[in-house]
Amino acid sequence: MAAKKYTYVWVSFVVLIFGILVIPSIVDRFTSGAVVTSERLSIANNSGDLAYITLNGDKRKVPPFSFYNQDSILVSDIDYKNKVFVVEFFFASCPTICPIMNKNLIYVQDQLLDRENFGIASFSIDPFNDTPSVLKKYAERYGVVNMDWHLMSGPLEEVYDLANEGFNIFAQQMPNAPGGFEHAGMFALVDKNGFIRSRVDEFGNPIIYYRGAIDHEIGVNDHGETDQIEALITDIKKLLEK
Secondary structure, eight states: OHHHHHHHHHHHHHHHHHHHHTHHHHHHHHHHTSOOTTOOOOGGGGSSOOEEOEETTEEOBOOOOEEEOTTSOEEEGGGGTTOEEEEEEEOTTOSSSHHHHHHHHHHHHHHTTTOSSEEEEEEESOTTTOOHHHHHHHHHHHTOOOTTEEEEBOOHHHHHHIIIIISOOOEEEOTTSGGGEEEOOEEEEEOTTSBEEEOBOTTSOBOOSEEOSSOTTTOBOTTOOBOOHHHHHHHHHHHHTO
């Protein structure tokens, strides 16, 4: 019995020492950002070339598209030639992530107002309701001033093919979802030649898309995912300088 009691005392002593010496170090690593299990961006990746996104060994390029924008002007992929641009899929009546995404894009726009050859392509996944006049009011409400920021709407099948097949950014009609649609809150970054680009994580893998549905003013969501909007701005500048 005494030996068993001695064992309990010894184990308690080891646990106490571990708590004093090791746990503060782990906490420091988490709070300093050295360890964030769900974060795929590395500070070291602020330098160097951005990765190309590939499929079956081929560099992924923006597929051809042609839709009417908020000014009832037909806009196509050709209009973005020789421009660096960000792509999003959204809808004007979205009650959840779209307001955050477009607030973030306004921030991106405002940080790059002095840069030529930068644009944004916003594709509505609700072509039934998002007419040019609706998109025009939406753009005015948010403060869209970049002449190369087009909010576009077109035939349902074409928009969904562009989202799900062209960019692999999920979008779907879902009657039970808030607003009737479900979609990923991601931003795609496209270079001047129409190729999808991104920085890489600490393991050298492309992050592919930037998380647009996390408010850059908050910076971190409930899952510990840190803000990628500043990273996106840095990478846009990098491509503009090439």
